């Protein structure tokens with residue numbers, strides 16, 4: 001009797017656990033069936049992607065896969081709508097109405113060769129990177145008759161910004177880059193220096209305020225600014241060449257309308273007029289002895305950035321990015 005009771009108790013236990021397992025498994029299967037969609041995304045360059053998603057709203061699915069729709073592109077179905085039964089999202093270049101009709105008419109006659117010709121296996125990636133924003137140094141003259149060395153009133157601090165861009169790759173080589181957004185993570189703090197009287201005795205910063213490198217140089221650009229007093233400023237300096245990667249176009253034509261020359265041409269933000277002469281001591285041993293002239297503009301160049309034109313792309317890459325002290329003659 002006791003033996004029997006024990007046996008039926010353990011059978012009950014096993015049954016209960018089995019039923020629980022079946023229920024759990026069942027729920028799992030149902031959940032999977034409801035939530036996961038196999039979606040096909042066709043990009044405007046005819047590139048097709050197959051993705052798995054739990055999202056149903058078109059904009060959510062695109063965002064999840066880091067696909068940014070450009071203003072000149074159309075999305076089918078509408079970006080704010082839900083996924084249709086065919087589970088396909090198509091991104092196309094926006095055409096005028098006329099073109100759409102023409103395309104629709106021509107569509108039936110498009111040959112396989114034509115379709116293959118249009119197919120370019122370009123891979124797009126959305127990349128986010130953080131870049132330092134160098135601080136600026138602002139000098140001000142002492143209001144009272146203070147003697148002695150110059151004083152740093154506020155110590156400068158570099159800021160930080162986050163740049164998100166869409167890069168296109170073909171055979172793992174980046175062929176195009178479009179900046180989508182720039183977000184300031186941390187604003188730079190300007191360094192404020194008080195220039196005191198008789199501060200010439202101090203070793204570094206004060207002397208640089210007084211000495212005009214143009215007076216001793218025999219460089220042609222230096223001769224033009226002999227009488228001018230430079231403003232000393234730290235610039236975040238990078239380099240570029242005339243290739244499509246650096247300029248988006250090739251040919252090396254500057255904004256000033258002349259051909260860019262190495263050890264001569266600088267690109268700056270529009271704060272510095274074309275023709276502004278800038279001396280960069282870092283390059284004093286180069287053929288130009290450090291003397292440059294602003295001849296070019298760059299897309300994302302702000303007032304604290306300079307771009308030095310170099311003969312080859314590898315030279316530009318090798319130079320990288322440096323915070324350099326510059327003498328600006330305006």
Ligand SMILES: [Zn+2]
Nearest residue numbers: 241243246313
């Ligand atoms: Zn280049």
